[in-house]
Amino acid sequence: MSQEPPAQQQSYPGETGPMRPQPRDEMGDYTGRDLLADKKALVSGGDSGIGRAVCAAFAKEGADVAIGYLSEDAEAEHTAELVRRQGRRSLQIRGDVADEQHCYDMVEQTAGEFGRIDVLVVHAATQEPVSDFAELSTEQLRRTYEVNVFGAFWTVRAAAPHLAPGASVVITGSVNGLRGNKSLIDYATSKAAVHNLTHSLAQHYMQDGIRVNCVAPGPVWTPLIPSTLGEEKVEGFGSHAPMGRAADPDEIAPSYVFFASNRLSSYYTGEVLAPTGGEIQAS
Template sequence: MTNPPAQQQPYPGETGPMDPQPRDEMASYVGRGLLEGKTALITGGDSGIGRAVSVAFAKEGADVAVGYLSEDADAEHTADLVRREGRRCELIRGDVADEAHCTAMVERTVRELGTIDVLVAHAATQAPVDDFAELTTEQLRRTYEVNVFGVFWTLRAAAPHLASDASVIVTGSVNGLRGNKSLIDYATSKAAVMNLVHSLAQHYMDDGIRVNCVAPGPVWTPLIPATLEKDSVEGFGGQAPMGRAAQPDEIAPSYVFFASNKLSSYYTGEVLAPTGGEIQAG
């Protein structure tokens, strides 16, 4: 991937204006039936990593419910990609910062698709600050309502509906592992949900439900030009040891690995960190 030029767009961001276009359709990915007959709910599934995961799951045989905030065109395109694989796709619009919406999203998934075999809590938001003293209570609440409360509410609502061998996957971040001097509330919110993974993995051990985390490094998605200043977007990802950001298609196979009991039956409470070569302790 060529490191991107300076650019910016309104929040929450769309794929269309991005330069270069992200690789997020899993075009060269060949499924092996790893999720045949399964159903998945993916929050933040309209674009970027969420889109790539939605398509990969469909190629592996799963029906998919895609939760998204307001990016209708991106969501419709993702649904089209899933349906091209002969799988069902339900689009569920709304804000995971709303507890009632999280419950309704889960209930609609179960009503339309049946049980939930795979739950991916991916929806998140971020907003950098130059000075910690400038971090407003409004921003702090919004970040935590989306990134932490939304994950808690979605997982709690889904718990009674999870299949006996279900897989829960939470999206963390390299920033949750090592902090970030300008994405302070975002980094701490990701640390919180990564600890939730460790806790729920223990909680559900005897039930056969596995709970894991994917914690990527820099990935070229609409959230980047929608939340960072132009100068920060220019060359985004160049700080990674590989010298570039990841494409969403490069991250999605991590979710397939955790989703499939054939591949990861002995994995729970784990954090898989595709960071482009940044070595993590632990």
């Protein structure tokens, strides 16, 4: 990011347009190398932020991309247009991954349109901070886990019959799942769960030639931030990172390309890659 964000807030789930500064999320200066030529990808939470950058990067690498999203129609259409500009097919699928049936339908729509799924990115997530653990309601806890954990389980399980040897699954974790967060306790523990899900699924699917990996970013400037954090936490967001700033989505998306491409990461499975702006993680 070229500047620290000023105080600002939006209603959930947020939009890119009102954000100040505007995030770099279209991979405009990225040049593809056919790393995903003719691959078929499904990206949940693909409408904006990291998800948008991943969809744009995949298209530049030659993939057709299905974009799963909650309710942000205009955002999803913008991302779909980025895919189409590369001469690739796009598919927009609206719905909530907290609904088990929707996860199944999202996968079936993708497989029906594209014929198969070569790359599955499980990215949709939610967060809501609390100042006191005692304020964390059961309703919020359930919602966080239904989206972040159950949604991941349901989506991968639905996709499994469509994944052939050589397929790649990439799950989005978080630095908070690696080191905790005092005000995002339910979110941090849900991300720790998907890190372990990555390890477990990697072992489970290794004999089938399907790789499962995880990207666990540090602070990234996306619509989720001004739509879930208070103004005082949005102001200067990411300045606590060793690099002194948050990442733009364009800086994180190449990690997903790396894991999606067999040419780059054929010997990687069960890995958690943490682009955190210099925060060293204990092994």
